[in-house]
Amino acid sequence: MHVLAEQPLLRMNTLALDGRARALLRLEHITGLEQALGWAADRQLPVVPLGEGSNIVVAGDVEALVLRLATSGIEVLEEDAEKVHLRVAAGENWHRLVEWTLRRGYFGLENLALIPGTVGAAPVQNIGAYGVELASFVRAVHSVELATGAGLSLSREACEFGYRDSVFKNRLRDKMIITSVELELSREPHLQFEYPALAAVLEGKQRARLSAIDVFDAVVAIRRSKLPDPARVPNAGSFFKNPVVDAQRAGALAGQFPGIPQYPQADGQVKLAAAWLIDCCGWKGKQRGGFGVHPEHALVLVNLGGGSGRELLDLAADIAASVATTFGVSLEIEPRIVGG
Ligand SMILES: Cc1cc2nc3c(=O)[nH]c(=O)nc-3n(C[C@H](O)[C@H](O)[C@H](O)COP(=O)(O)OP(=O)(O)OC[C@H]3O[C@@H](n4cnc5c(N)ncnc54)[C@H](O)[C@@H]3O)c2cc1C
Structure with a gap:
């Protein structure tokens, strides 16, 4: 078992955010898992599973054993x-x-x-x-x-x-x-x-x-x-989930904002398009610090270089706040926040 200490995560997440893992282990055989968990337990380190890092926001250093399962079959x-x-x-x-x-x-x-x-x-x-x-x-x-x-x-x-x-x-x-x-x-x-x-x-x-x-x-x-290719424009796909509201709230929104896209769900609730809400609030194509809202996809936040995960989360919070103010709808971040 080859645990690496203090490893940069920059190349291990598609948003290309910086941060260090206290310890990092890539496991190609599942038989090594027990030993890896024991290693972390002996050091009282939490374990954070990592795949290809396409749905995480690295918000700072990760005080954990980051475990990349690279098993195949x-x-x-x-x-x-x-x-x-x-x-x-x-x-x-x-x-x-x-x-x-x-x-x-x-x-x-x-x-x-x-x-x-x-x-x-x-x-x-x-x-x-x-x-x-x-x-x-x-x-x-x-x-x-x-x-x-x-x-x-x-x-x-x-x-x-x-x-x-x-x-x-x-x-x-x-x-x-x-x-x-x-x-x-x-x-x-x-x-x-x-x-x-x-x-x-x-x-x-x-x-x-x-x-x-x-x-x-x-x-x-x-x-x-x-969709922007993360290899060229670092991103994590959709940054927010599409919000789901009850039918009464959806009806009120449709009256107030004609043209608002609505997708009725099997359970009677109604899904709204987060991208449309964000676009209406004027965020599409906006840049702040090292980050931007993609000019064609208001749902995709991109790393233009030089910013931290915290700054990205601040931008996301401001986007969510303006959607909440305008529409009274809360946006939930889709990727998992790790570290910080
Ligand atoms: C350009 C782009 C487009 C995307 N399009 C879509 C889309 O259309 N639909 C969609 O649903 N998603 C989409 N995503 C999000 C992403 O592709 C998925 O969420 C994907 O499943 C993440 O896989 P990953 O291996 O990169 O996970 P990671 O980002 O490494 O991890 C994501 C979460 O899963 C946990 N995790 C990872 N592996 C394990 C494991 N073995 N056991 C337990 N927990 C684990 C991590 O701890 C973390 O919480 C997109 C992302 C990008 C960058």
Whole structure:
């Protein structure tokens, strides 16, 4: 086991924020996990799991053992004419998994193409895009308790998945490290392309002839054309979650702000577009210190260089405050804040 002391995290998060980890360990084999947790416990250091750092804000130094699970492996547990049941190691890259499944003729994940990050982090916020969420495919999530090393397997129901939410962000927050994820995919494509941006790109194509690869290609093309590449413009994707309000509040907002986009949810609540709210408050394209609000995506905050995670969080707080003042709606930050 090779624990590195006082390691910079700058290259380990897509926002390219500076900060040091008190200790850093990259584990390629799950067999080393017990020893790693013991090492941290002996030093009374908390353990912070890290994937590819695409959904974190490094707000300062991290007084913890930062544990990067770089485990690999995709195993077919069961397969029949209709379904396939896979177990995927936490360290696998999410997009490469999506490509692998489509190459094998396993369908379902095509709308989730090109989401950065690892398989292990995917259940934490129940990754979602273009009308599809990870939760629909999860059979079980296997994890280990950081404090005791005890294994815990959760069924999909026990994961308490919601919009960009799961038990790992609530009751089990900071308590578990996810070691593998079991997914159930279909051998027959059941394409979902009703999401407006996707439907627009696929318009003109004969629906009956569309394949999962067409949907995958369309998602990749939309994402490449619309979202800034973190390798060139450091960012963490959407910085805020889309707020969800009750139907009465949504009705009042629609009366007050004609044209406000609203997306009714199955539970009767209504999702609002955070980007629209932020844009209306005049933040799109604004720069402050080393950070900016992307000129085409009010939801994406970008690192232009030279700023700290704290300054980024101050900017985010001011954006949220102006949305609260104008619309009476609170915005919640999507990435996880670590350190500081
Ligand atoms: C350009 C861009 C576009 C994005 N688009 C989307 C999108 O469309 N939809 C979407 O849902 N998200 C999106 N994201 C966010 C991000 O891709 C996902 O949240 C992803 O799952 C994060 O994976 P990661 O490995 O980088 O996790 P990290 O950022 O390393 O970690 C995120 C959180 O998960 C925890 N964690 C990481 N690994 C484990 C583990 N093995 N066990 C327990 N906890 C763990 C960390 O402690 C942290 O709290 C985007 C991000 C970027 C930069």
